[in-house]
Amino acid sequence: MPGSVQSIERAAAILRLLARGSGRLGVGEISTSLGLAKGTTHGILKTLQDVGFVEQDKASGKYQLGATLLHLGTSYLDVNELRSRAINWADALASRSGEAVRIGTPLDGKVLVVHHVFRPDDSLQTLDTGTLLPVHATALGKVLLAYDSGVAAELAGATLEQYTRRTLVTPAALRKAVAEVRETGWAGEAEEFAAGQASIAAPIRGYGGYVVGAISIAGSVDRLYPSAGRVDQSLVTFVQNASRAISRDLGAGRW
Amino acid sequence: MPGSVQSIERAAAILRLLARGSGRLGVGEISTSLGLAKGTTHGILKTLQDVGFVEQDKASGKYQLGATLLHLGTSYLDVNELRSRAINWADALASRSGEAVRIGTPLDGKVLVVHHVFRPDDSLQTLDTGTLLPVHATALGKVLLAYDSGVAAELAGATLEQYTRRTLVTPAALRKAVAEVRETGWAGEAEEFAAGQASIAAPIRGYGGYVVGAISIAGSVDRLYPSAGRVDQSLVTFVQNASRAISRDLGAGRW
DNA sequence: AACGCCATTCGACAATGTCGAACGCTGGTC
């Protein structure tokens, strides 16, 4: 691999470590986690601090992520074509369906939420743009799993965490679900991620016809799966129409 | 400066460049902007691509920010103590005042929005968490300018951009406004950033009594400055109460 | 069909980051 800058890879590893740990970490913890000398780790951390990517808690001496990253992340959203093209359609889908809408894209074998529209009328929700969702327990994830080979590759070998009683935890069950998605063109999920919640998703295709993301509605299982666990077909149609409209905007129509 | 890792600084400079330019940049543009050899720039870019911090547009060959940054930025919000402590108070302030609420912290001589609560009842607003606001044209910025010496230092020498007819563009006018903030303990702004809009802000103090951020309400100038350009004092009191409550939560009371 | 732009590759040089040991601080403990 030519031109791979070692120190940058290490810096990125530190940032990811800080993001996972969801808290402050000390130089010692980081250096042992990554197998680096304490002095080396300190040098990288100090540099990251200079550029604002990490901050040091004066009291404990430990390090945490820095404010500059928030701005960079937001700037990414501004450039992201999938999101900017999808925003208008997402709003329309939310008001038509009456449910919360999310748009996701694959990232490291998970689903990154790049856009989130609150459920109309209900205002006590927290925005989760930037959150990572599991692939195997969400409708968004199943869609990406069905159409994006990279996601499937990165999931191979990972353990499927059980969130509720209905979460698909065996590879066989997941394979069957994914095959169903490929047949029908949409994915559903009822109480597999959170009790009482359900979601419906469809793929978004970019230029060349490749799947670049997915769009979903999420809400109470009583509304999405009203009659004895059977999905509300009109909601599925809403989601599919939105996904097709966005795909057309992204230039998937020409293929 | 011991242990400053050059390549990481350069990588950060590239990311900031991509964030500013708000679009895709080629290897050539980046290398000339930073005064680096094209080969060097390419190596750093390829590494940043490996770790997901940048993505390459297959069609044009140009580079843009990557999805991983969005997740890192969101992780920063989870750790940020100012934000997590302030969320509940911000919601209360929004419903009491009926206006949109923002919480800001200083970053590179600007104001970084770390939290944003929509105005109640009105749902057609775009979330601007992660956005950078100018210090000289917002109430949030004036507060930080008045109490945070670092912000003032970084602003020195910068030109004050004119957004509206009422924007304070001369250092003298800004100095006078800042002095007023220090006297009264709060900052206001009427149509200095956007026509028809106004805002009111107060400082948030952390452990030790130092100002770590500011909280503001923003909305129509007709509501915030109702009678002939005179501020609505009850709104100022709401903001000040919120700022004091958050400061107390952060441990500023002990000093 | 030929040009020019641009991302990419390559190899040699030395600048640069790495390592491990030693320092000094803070907080807890006997």
Added chain:
DNA sequence: GACCAGCGTTCGACATTGTCGAATGGCGTT
């Protein structure tokens, strides 16, 4: 109150590693 342990930090020598500039190859344009 003095010791100890753990932490972040500093330091200097070594060679690994990133840097540079020229050369390459592909793509779109003229």
